[in-house]
Amino acid sequence: MTPSPRAVRHVSWLGKVIPRRGTAVGAAFRGLVGDGGCAVVEGGLEPDTTAVAAPITVDGAVAAVINVVGPTFRVDARAVAAAAAEAAAALARSITG
Secondary structure, three states, X not given: OOOOOOOOOOOOOOOOOOOOOOOHHHHHHOOOOOOOOOEEEEOOOOOXXXXXXXXXXXXXXXEEEEEEEXXXXXXXXXXHHHHHHHHHHHHHHHHHO
């Protein structure tokens, strides 16, 4: 994880256990994704944050999730979702060969 050099940023809680309910990661693990292949949640755990999660699907099951979180005013959810979905698909292809 690379911290942002900007004054307003979202900082993750490394090592903290966070419930999946109400999060983009939780939705992606359950397969609850939109047309772009990602789950997008605004203000799920903290107000003014947006999370975008793309499932990495291997053999029909979600094996992992790519998650991007940032301040809502700075996150272009549509652009992040497109990039995350592309990265998730590439990772799935590299795993399955």
